[in-house]
Amino acid sequence: MPDITAKPMLSRVADNLYWMSRYLERAEHTARVLAVGLMQTIDQNPRQAHPRWTRLLEAIGASSLADEEADASRITASLTFDAENPHSIVSCIASARANARQVREQISSEMWEQLNRVYLRVRASSAAQIWQGEPIEFYQRLKEGAHLFQGITDATMSHGEGWFFIQVGRYLERAGATAKLLDTHFQVYFAPEAEGIALLEFNDWVTLLKSCTAFEAYCKVYTADVQPPSVAEFLLLDSESPRSVRFAADRIERGLQAISRSTGSRWAGRAERLAGRLRASLDYGQVDEIMAEDMHAYLDAIRRQCGAIHAAIYQAYITYSVESAIVQ
Amino acid sequence: MLTERSAPEIDHPLFNSYTLDTAYDEMFTAEGRVRPPYMPLYRRLLELSAEDLHGRQRYADLTFLNQGITFTVYGDTEGTERIFPYDLLPRIITSSEWAVIEAGLKQRIMALNMFLDDIYHEGKILTDKVIPRELVYTCHHYRREMRGVDVPGKVYTSVVGTDLVRLPSGEFAVLEDNLRVPSGVSYMLTNRGVMKRAFPRLFAHTGVRPIDHYGQVLLTTLRSLAPVHRPDPTIVVLTPGVFNSAYFEHTFLARQMGVELVEGRDLLVHDSVVYMRTTAGLRQVDVIYRRIDDDFIDPLAFRPDSILGVAGLFNAYRAGNVVLANAIGTGVADDKAIYAYVPKIIQYYMGVEPILPNVETYLCEDDRQRAYVLDHLDKLVVKSVGESGGYGMLIGPHSTGEERERFRRLIEYEPRNYIAQPTLQLSRAPCFVDGAVEPRHVDLRPYILNSGDDQITIVPGGLTRVALRKGSLVVNSSQGGGSKDTWVLFE
Missing domain, CATH: 3.30.1490.270 (Dna Ligase; domain 1)
Known part of the structure; x- marks a missing residue:
């Protein structure tokens, strides 16, 4: 039954909240990946560092930057401050803010102020400036800024329809990003040695976990014995880690259920069904089976399902046709 | 008896760069004595160091920036957001001065609404040759599409922001009637919020009338326009979008009222009924507080190249299925040539002399x-x-x-x-500029809410705009003006 006391939400507002959340999640993910990349390569020579940067760049969809001359300072400058680069942190935060700005009366003032502060801080910094100081500290502060925004969101905004659109946006983005990150690492893991790609070391798996802020949580479950199958199991199938794909799928499904309860939408079934199927496949997944089959195809399928859920949400709530809405 | 007078207060070193001229000074008399309502402020200023004041100014500026209380400057490629320069020192209006302003504005708004109703119906004032017919019909903002359209309650202007100036005599006069989509009320409200944090004790000593209920009165005003058969009307604020210079204000007002902020693309018209697109399907809209000019509101009725408006909105409006506030075509009454006739308009419809004078035109x-x-x-x-x-x-x-x-x-x-x-000598008020207190020219824009049937509310206050550049007479935010909090006293 639709909740008749709830005020309906403009489709555009839902769209803005969803993308605000996705863009901020993307910016945070990039900040995290850059910070651990810096940490890992800071004491390596360019020959060692290069394949690692190539992998990280591929994981955040910015392979085009991975040319021969790419070094840490150029990569971080471009992915952090280059407003022309759509993958850069500054672009993502500006997009998150532009979306938030269009729904200022929907989100709490505290949320807007926090997002605006993060934006003004990134705008006021420059690559030269952070390399003068401590670059890793800069990314740390950025992550904290994004976490604070999430905390403020949970503490100050009603947990109604809009909040669930924020949740769905965040976890769809996270599920896709984590799947991609796993994919880039396991493609190397499974590649035949003959291709000459440096084999992954212990250190690389730790980096992967840290890129998902999951190293400590991993150690609590598996101890510091870092093995690729355990890493895959943890980041894909763990039911409690907020960074695992399964956890994200669960939140997406719950969010969509809550949204369809509050809107009573007649077209919501498809998005919920797709999200439920993704969640269930992860609930009952076995890491040994996944790794025995084509893991790349498996991870790719997860990302495709995320895309299908996104499309179904749009069809149900945002870009539905006027004819279908008027004809009762 | 102590008859010997002390030195004028203006001789204090804090006011070294404060000079009096022929303009009316809000704080000092011509002899350099503090006007009584300003005495608590004067005393407080003497207690504070320039460093204190700087600190408070920085704090206020940061508050505006962090809250994103900004406006967009046109003609700038990036659509730069700037904060509206804010001056720390309040402008004070006594309760007897306010009584005149209030009565004068009510009278003026009632007469202008009668004028609008008349020229879009019978046109008696034109037949009686009080105003030349051509003057009205050649007005750029005259909308012939509105002829014969009955506006609910004959309320053409629900929200008005009239610009007043204070003449050298100390008398207030009307400089401009803004009857279309006047802006700035959000600054009136946010200035007060910042001021309460910067000078908390001064409020108690001065006795300032509150203005916080503006949003609620605006909502009541808009509700009063809804058709009677729609007991729980859906009210929305229609904005041109995030690139409009007053976008902050649109979001602010929607939030204050707890109503939806919509853009043209959120609305659609079907069978002369306006709907908004929501996640739960389409929902009928009853009252639109529109912050888009007539020209852009409906590409089918007015400018066809507008992408901000809603196709078919004017037809829905004519059919009486939706109410627009303000009505279409009100701009004819704030045309600056019609302005010259407003005293005659008041005499014609109300049979009395105007309380607030015009400026010679x-x-x-x-x-x-x-x-x-x-x-x-x-x-x-x-x-x-x-x-x-x-x-x-x-x-x-x-x-x-x-x-x-x-x-x-x-x-x-x-x-x-x-x-x-x-060229008017606008009155001057003390401002905190570059570490000193100096006089700057100011005007005053009170906001008038009109529900018809003589139900006119003016929240006691307004936006005092300041020409912050020394000697400048232009107070507009787009031309380097700033603003300050405006205090209307209880007594």
Whole structure:
């Protein structure tokens, strides 16, 4: 039954909240990946560092930057401050803010102020400036800024329809990003040695976990014995880690259920069904089976399902046709 | 008896750079004595160091920036957001001064609404030749589409922001009626919020009337327009979008009222009914507080190239299925040439003299008046009749020969489009500028909410705009003006 006391939400507002959340999640993910990349390569020579940067760049969809001359300072400058680069942190935060700005009366003032502060801080910094100081500290502060925004969101905004659109946006983005990150690492893991790609070391798996802020949580479950199958199991199938794909799928499904309860939408079934199927496949997944089959195809399928859920949400709530809405 | 008078307060070192001239000074009398309502502020200023004041100013600026209380400057490629410069020192209006302003504005708004109803129906005032028919029909903002359209409650203007200036005599006069989509009320409200944090104790000592209920009164005003058969009307604020200079204000008002902020693309018209697109399907809209000009509101009825409006909205409006506030076509009554006739409009409909005077105005359309204007371009202010926001004007005494020549040609080419007024000595109020207290020219824009049937509410306050550049007479935010909090006292 639709909740008749709830005020309906403009489709555009839902769209803005969803993308605000996705863009901020993307910016945070990039900040995290850059910070651990810096940490890992800071004491390596360019020959060692290069394949690692190539992998990280591929994981955040910015392979085009991975040319021969790419070094840490150029990569971080471009992915952090280059407003022309759509993958850069500054672009993502500006997009998150532009979306938030269009729904200022929907989100709490505290949320807007926090997002605006993060934006003004990134705008006021420059690559030269952070390399003068401590670059890793800069990314740390950025992550904290994004976490604070999430905390403020949970503490100050009603947990109604809009909040669930924020949740769905965040976890769809996270599920896709984590799947991609796993994919880039396991493609190397499974590649035949003959291709000459440096084999992954212990250190690389730790980096992967840290890129998902999951190293400590991993150690609590598996101890510091870092093995690729355990890493895959943890980041894909763990039911409690907020960074695992399964956890994200669960939140997406719950969010969509809550949204369809509050809107009573007649077209919501498809998005919920797709999200439920993704969640269930992860609930009952076995890491040994996944790794025995084509893991790349498996991870790719997860990302495709995320895309299908996104499309179904749009069809149900945002870009539905006027004819279908008027004809009762 | 102590008859010996102490030195004038203005002699204090804090006021070293504070000079009095022929303009009315809000804080000091001509003898340099503090006017009584300003005494608590004066005493507080003497207690504070320049460093204290700087600290408070920085704090206020940061608050505005972090809250994103900004406006967009047009003609700048990036659509730069700037904070509206804010001056720390409040402008004070006594309760007896306010009583005159309030009565004068109510009278004026009632008369202008009767005028609008008349010219879009019978046109008695035109038949009686009180106002030349051509003057009304040639007005750029006259909308012939509105002829014969009955507006609910005969309320054409629900929200008005009238610009007042204080003349050297101390008397308030009306400079402009803004009857279309007046902006700035969010600054009135946020200025007060910042001021309460910067000078908490001063409020208690001065006795300032609250203004926080503006949002609620606005909502009541808009509700009163809804059709009676829609007991729980859906009210929305319609904004041109995030690139509009007043976008912050649109979000602010929607939030204050707890209603939806919509853009044209969120609305659609089907069978002359307006709907908004929500996640739960389409929902009918009853009252639209629109912050989009007439020209852009419906590409089918007005400018076809508008992408901000809603196709079919005007038909839904004519059919009575939706109410627009303000009504379409109100701009004819704030045309600067019609302005010159407002005292006659008040006399004609209300049979009384205007309480608030007009500023002397020369109509360039009139041959004799035009000749006078062209002879005195260096002394007068020339304004384009349909513009607002300080665009399209010439300030004679501050102009170059080249600018005057340009306006001379403009006036001769299209005399109906221009009026001229004497260069007014706007009153001056103390401002905190570069570490010192100095006088700057100010005006005052109170906000009037009209529900019809003599139900007119004016929240006691307004936006005091300041020409922050020394000597400047232009207070518009788009032209480097700032603002300050406005205090109307209980007594």
